[in-house]
Amino acid sequence: MQYSEALAYLYDRLPVFHRIGARAIKPGLDNIEKLCAALGQPHTRFKAIHVAGTNGKGSTSHMLAAIYQTAGYTVGLYTSPHLKSFTERIRLNGHPIPEEDVAQFVTRYQNLIEEVNPSFFEVTVAMTFEYFARQAVDIAVIEVGLGGRLDSTNIIKPVLSVITNIGWDHMDLLGDTLGQIAFEKAGIIKAQVPVVIGEKHSETEAVFRSKAEQEQAAVYFAQERYDITDQGIQAGKRQIQVLERSTYGQPMRFELDLLGHYQLHNLPAVLQSVSLLQHTFPVTDEQLQTALGSVTRLTGLKGRWxxxxxxxxxxxxxxxxxxxxxxxxxxxxxxxxxxxxxxxxxxxxxxxxxxxxxxxxxxxxxxxxxxxxxxxxxxxxxxxxxxxxxxxxxxxxxxxxxxxxxxxxxxxxxxxxxxxxxxxxxxxxx
CATH class of the missing domain: 3.90.190.20 (Mur ligase, C-terminal domain)
Known part of the structure; x- marks a missing residue:
């Protein structure tokens, strides 16, 4: 099966969210568990950061991937949906998965796909896990597709969970209050795995604290740790000053190539995440600054301002x-x-x-x-x-x-x- 044939098979055979919406979703983890069992549990063979949120989870995922690439790690990045090519969803050190790998996966596991009858998204997630395991990534950054608790990516047990923010979106699927939406996103919080919350809100804080306590997971509200000052756009990059409240020492300065003003809300979660993983995945200040100034070049991110x-x-x-x-x-x-x-x-x-x-x-x-x-x-x-x-x-x-x-x-x-x-x-x- 050639790449074009494999892609046509996936689109024609499986329900696809970006085409038909909620009808494509198969809630629960049964299908992804069956797929991964047949693939030899690839999701257990690499370390991962799991990123959820109403907005900002894509940018946050790309920033984290850029940082760890710059620090010399082999980094897998999974995001959705894609903009131009399906292969954008699955990246290794910024490079899209080769078309041949997509074709070979579909050819090899066509019978399994027809036996399990998963959604398009579930097959994509399984393909991602198999590819990252085979490539022996040091760290994978996995973006949640929708919600969290019942999302196919939630089969992983990451080294860190990140929830960027909670806002009004997909209310037909996630609930019509911020608390209900937060409950679904909080579903990615795992036992004894620290969780970073990017933005703190009165309507959602208790939901996250309750779930974290239940899972004995340390919870960090990044907004409380960092003061962010926007110094405008100069020489094509957004100038940011960051002061860590606990130390009030010398401020850190960053030049972001992601120009959107909303990146100021994403940055604290990124910095908190890097800090928490510093003992496992060390990153220098210079590497951090270099990466945040080159996210689009390093990861191929498009469509954000x-x-x-x-x-x-x-x-x-x-x-x-x-x-x-x-x-x-x-x-x-x-x-x-x-x-x-x-x-x-x-x-x-x-x-x-x-x-x-x-x-x-x-x-x-x-x-x-x-x-x-x-x-x-x-x-x-x-x-x-x-x-x-x-x-x-x-x-x-x-x-x-x-x-x-x-x-x-x-x-x-x-x-x-x-x-x-x-x-x-x-x-x-x-």
Whole structure:
């Protein structure tokens, strides 16, 4: 079986979340346990950091991977979904899994796949574990797909668990209160495995403390340890000053190549994680600074405040829920511009109305849709946007929408492409 045939088999044979949404999910760990048992329990043969959260878990995972790569370790990185190629999901020292390995895995285990009848995501996770075990990684950074407690990745027992934050997303699956959502994410906390919580909130703190106490796991709220000062963007990198509250010694200074303002919320969890693992995976201050300034180069991360051109200033960002859009709007306020243009599209199962209510009415809107069955049609989005007093035009494709925005913009304008990972993924020049 060739790579293209293997991929077609996986997409055609198995339920895929990014195509059909919640119907693709098979809650529970039974299928992944069956797959991993047949594969020889590969998830037990490497050390891992497990990363969950409503927003920021992808960026946090990439930052951690970049840090340990720079420190000389062999690092596996698993994230989802991908933007351009399926192989992006599974990386070894920043390099995507070879297409031949994907094809060989599907060919070798086709009978097993048909016997277990897993989801697309479950097969992907099993493939990841088998690849990382075979490559004898020193450390793997594993991003949760959705939630935590019932996510297929939760079969691992990591050396560290990380929960970046809790916000409103996937309420149909995770619950309609922050406490319920936190309960699902807290499911990754394991017995006697320390857990880092990136952001502290009154509605969720008790949930994490209760689960950690139950599991006899030490819990660390990273926001309490570090004072973060944003010093703006200079020479194409965000300048950050970090002061550790327990010492109040000399501040640390970092230049982040991930420019989004929301990275200030992710950084404390990253620093806390590195500190906790220092005895097992030592990292020098110089390696830490080098890595955080080169995350995109080291790991291939795209779509997080990714600058596509300068005049007009065009940015792609995968913000796709209310907390993510709020952070994006904060970033926009700090960027000098004459007119704001928003190229935007969503999937159907988001709380579209609450997101549209956040958006500035003075912006010009270019409404589009991704080419996936989950996408909200551009015509439906137009109706919802009009109801929210937002003025815009409809385009069948994100590239057409962006071209129209660039044509209409002056050199001093700001254009943002956002609303859905799948919309950003279809940009030709990403």
């Amino acid at each position: 990714q600058v596509l051109r300068q005049h007009p200033y065009v940015v792609a960002d995968t913000a796709h829920n209310k907390p993510g859009i709020q952070s994006l709007l904060e970033m926009i306020q700090g960027i000098p511009h004459r007119q704001l243009h928003l190229v935007i599209g969503f999937v159907q199962d988001k709380d579209i109305e609450s997101v549209l209510a956040l958006l500035p009415k003075t912006a010009k809107y270019y409404l589009c849709q991704a080419h996936t069955p989950r996408a909200l049609s551009a015509d439906d989005l137009y109706q919802k946007a009009t109801g929210a007093a937002l003025q815009g035009q409809v385009f069948p494709d994100v590239n057409d929408a962006l071209a129209a925005a660039v044509a209409a913009a002056s050199a001093e304008d700001l254009i943002i492409v956002t609303g859905s990972t799948y919309v950003v993924a279809e940009l030709q020049d990403l």
